[in-house]
Amino acid sequence: MPYRIFFALQRIVQLLVVIVGATFFVSLLLQLLPVGLEELYVFAIDEASRQAQIELLHLDANPVMFYLYWLWDFVRGDFGSYVYSTGILDPVAPRLGDALPVSLRIVVYVQIVALTASIPLGIFTAYRSGRRSDKAISYGLFTAASVPNFVFALVMAAFFGATLGWFPPLGYTPPGEDFLEHLRGMVLPVAALAIPTIASYTRLLRTDVIAAMREDYVTMAVSKGLSNTRILFTHVLRPSSVTLFTSAALNMGGLIGGSLVIEQIFSIPGMGSEIGLAIFSRQYFALQSYVAIVAVGFVIFNGIIDVVVGFVDPRARERTRA
Amino acid sequence: MRKFFSQMTLPSKLSAIWIAFVCSLALFGWLLPLPNPSEFDSDAPGVGLFSPGHLLGTDAGGYDLLSNIVNGARTSLMIAFISVGLGGVIGSALGIISAYRRGRLDYLVSTGFNMLLAIPNLVLGLALVAVLATSTDGAVQIPSSRRIIIIIFSLTVVIIPILGRIARGATLTWANREFVVAARSMGMRDRDIVVRHVVPNVLPAIYAVLFLAVGVVIVAEGALSLLGVGVIDGVSWGAMIARVAGEFTYAPQSMYVPVTVLALTVIAFNQLGDYLRGRLDLREGKI
Numbered sequence: 001m002p003y004r005i006f007f008a009l010q011r012i013v014q015l016l017v018v019i020v021g022a023t024f025f026v027s028l029l030l031q032l033l034p035v036g037l038e039e040l041y042v043f044a045i046d047e048a049s050r051q052a053q054i055e056l057l058h059l060d061a062n063p064v065m066f067y068l069y070w071l072w073d074f075v076r077g078d079f080g081s082y083v084y085s086t087g088i089l090d091p092v093a094p095r096l097g098d099a100l101p102v103s104l105r106i107v108v109y110v111q112i113v114a115l116t117a118s119i120p121l122g123i124f125t126a127y128r129s130g131r132r133s134d135k136a137i138s139y140g141l142f143t144a145a146s147v148p149n150f151v152f153a154l155v156m157a158a159f160f161g162a163t164l165g166w167f168p169p170l171g172y173t174p175p176g177e178d179f180l181e182h183l184r185g186m187v188l189p190v191a192a193l194a195i196p197t198i199a200s201y202t203r204l205l206r207t208d209v210i211a212a213m214r215e216d217y218v219t220m221a222v223s224k225g226l227s228n229t230r231i232l233f234t235h236v237l238r239p240s241s242v243t244l245f246t247s248a249a250l251n252m253g254g255l256i257g258g259s260l261v262i263e264q265i266f267s268i269p270g271m272g273s274e275i276g277l278a279i280f281s282r283q284y285f286a287l288q289s290y291v292a293i294v295a296v297g298f299v300i301f302n303g304i305i306d307v308v309v310g311f312v313d314p315r316a317r318e319r320t321r322a
Numbered sequence: 323m324r325k326f327f328s329q330m331t332l333p334s335k336l337s338a339i340w341i342a343f344v345c346s347l348a349l350f351g352w353l354l355p356l357p358n359p360s361e362f363d364s365d366a367p368g369v370g371l372f373s374p375g376h377l378l379g380t381d382a383g384g385y386d387l388l389s390n391i392v393n394g395a396r397t398s399l400m401i402a403f404i405s406v407g408l409g410g411v412i413g414s415a416l417g418i419i420s421a422y423r424r425g426r427l428d429y430l431v432s433t434g435f436n437m438l439l440a441i442p443n444l445v446l447g448l449a450l451v452a453v454l455a456t457s458t459d460g461a462v463q464i465p466s467s468r469r470i471i472i473i474i475f476s477l478t479v480v481i482i483p484i485l486g487r488i489a490r491g492a493t494l495t496w497a498n499r500e501f502v503v504a505a506r507s508m509g510m511r512d513r514d515i516v517v518r519h520v521v522p523n524v525l526p527a528i529y530a531v532l533f534l535a536v537g538v539v540i541v542a543e544g545a546l547s548l549l550g551v552g553v554i555d556g557v558s559w560g561a562m563i564a565r566v567a568g569e570f571t572y573a574p575q576s577m578y579v580p581v582t583v584l585a586l587t588v589i590a591f592n593q594l595g596d597y598l599r600g601r602l603d604l605r606e607g608k609i
Contacts, residue, residue: 017433018433018436018437018440019440021433021434021436021437021440022437022438022440022441025437025438025441026441026449029449029450029453030453032453032454033453033456034454034456034457034458035456035457035458139333142592142593142596143589145592146537146585146588146589146592146593147585147588147589148541148544148545148584148585148588150541150544150545150548150563151581151584151585154563154567154577154581155577155578155581158574158577158578163574252442253439253442253443254442254443254444256442256445257442257443257444257445257545258444258545260444260445260448260545260549261444261545261548261549264548264549264550265548265567272549275445275448275549276549276550279448279452279549279550279551280550282456284453287449287452287453291441291445291446291449294441294442294445295440295441295442295445298440298441298442299440
């Protein structure tokens with residue numbers, strides 16, 4: 001037991017190092033701006049107010065202190081501000097409060113759709129392996145997994161949205177306003193992100209199930225006369241699900257990036273639109289916090305999945321220890 | 323080379339042919355008798371496929387799609403090849419050296435990789451391009467050529483940890499093989515061991531991933547354009563797509579054509595990468 005605590009602590013320290021490193025890197029980016037931050041954000045009529053603004057934004061601090069000031073604010077839930085030429089500060093936190101749930105909702109929908117579709121598909125295609133249709137299926141899946149999601153998004157928005165008019169090609173309805181309309185509007189963006197994801201999860205699960213069915217313990221279970229469903233769930237799916245969930249977690253990064261583009265295409269007011277706006281209006285303090293939030297969320301999520309996988313599959317725990 | 327090609331599976335053959343075709347368009351496309359990509363034909367705005375003089379039609383502004391595809395191939399493939407090439411060399415070197423040396427250097431390098439990988443790759447590329455491409459004068463955009471260099475640099479940074487981690491992993495499995503240990507015990511210098519014994523064995527794994535990485539970069543370039551920080555003026559595939567992203571009803575071919583070409587190219591690169599990886603697994607399996 002002390003071992004387990006030790007390794008858990010070690011893992012947490014590792015995650016913290018990565019988080020601090022990544023956010024420091026993002027903070028350093030502001031120093032790389034071809035324009036001075038002072039030039040961008042300090043507009044003052046007299047020297048005194050000028051000094052006050054520089055101090056307020058910590059522009060006089062060295063890169064490390066600048067980062068530490070930012071980190072201290074960030075940890076307390078102050079994500080910086082939009083700084084306007086009038087000297088008005090518009091805090092990022094409320095914007096984030098509006099945008100983040102929208103993006104999370106999309107990503108969660110995609111993962112739910114992708115996992116529920118790919119598990120039966122993966123099992124089905126694995127059972128059919130070796131038949132004539134097998135090659136066609138695996139090439140089809142491979143192709144679908146390779147097509148960039150924005151291609152699906154544009155083609156579907158044009159075809160199902162504009163030409164056929166089945167789904168709104170643009171826009172977002174909050175779920176609180178009209179839940180059915182919300183779902184209708186989510187169909188195309190979620191499908192665009194989900195199709196390549198379904199294809200890659202199915203491929204993964206298919207290979208995994210095929211490999212698992214060749215294992216000795218499955219032969220053993222068959223010869224003991226266990227039912228097919230029992231074998232499928234306890235002996236085949238349990239180890240395969242570990243791979244599936246790990247890759248679903250790793251895929252989170254791709255989905256977050258993908259959802260930025262998809263939001264832009266469907267004009268959905270999520271993180272993608274916020275990041276786009278921040279870049280467009282040269283609000284780099286806001287950009288810094290947005291990127292940091294994405295990175296921190298991604299790292300923590302992967303850490304949690306690591307632990308969960310350890311519970312599901314004791315072998316994985318051994319492997320991380322080794 | 324011919325033998326290698328004849329052994330390939332049909333989809334890989336098709337992929338190789340498509341990539342060769344697109345690359346030759348990028349290199350020699352300017353020799354073709356096509357309309358100027360940046361000149362619009364006011365007589366034929368938004369004409370469909372196979373119109374006289376415009377094989378793939380024109381977009382709503384009357385720009386010839388085929389010549390823009392050819393022109394865009396040059397930019398898109400250049401961005402992809404240069405950033406994957408640079409990122410591959412730097413990433414592999416870092417990965418191989420740190421995995422061979424182990425110790426503090428290895429810890430530093432792999433933590434660095436993990437830090438960069440903690441930021442989803444599109445977000446990282448986006449942040450880098452956005453920051454570096456800020457123009458000193460808010461009203462004037464930075465010149466197109468400089469923007470391309472910035473995009474290449476940013477995508478190189480994105481590629482380095484991806485390939486670096488793979489090179490590191492591959493090196494770890496080879497660095498303790500018998501022949502490496504034997505070479506070391508015979509007093510061979512570390513540098514020679516790495517060059518003679520480690521690198522040749524690690525390279526095949528990297529080659530396979532290089533193809534996948536080209537696909538990643540082509541997609542990223544398109545995504546950056548759609549997010550509004552990519553190549554401007556429609557001179558890359560991504561920029562072509564971004565230019566027409568909102569127009570579905572008038573001249574839909576102006577969206578379908580670049581999107582299809584981009585998707586086919588990405589599929590082809592992934593297919594070849596996957597094929598190479600499969601062959602590699604076979605070889606490894608025999609040992």
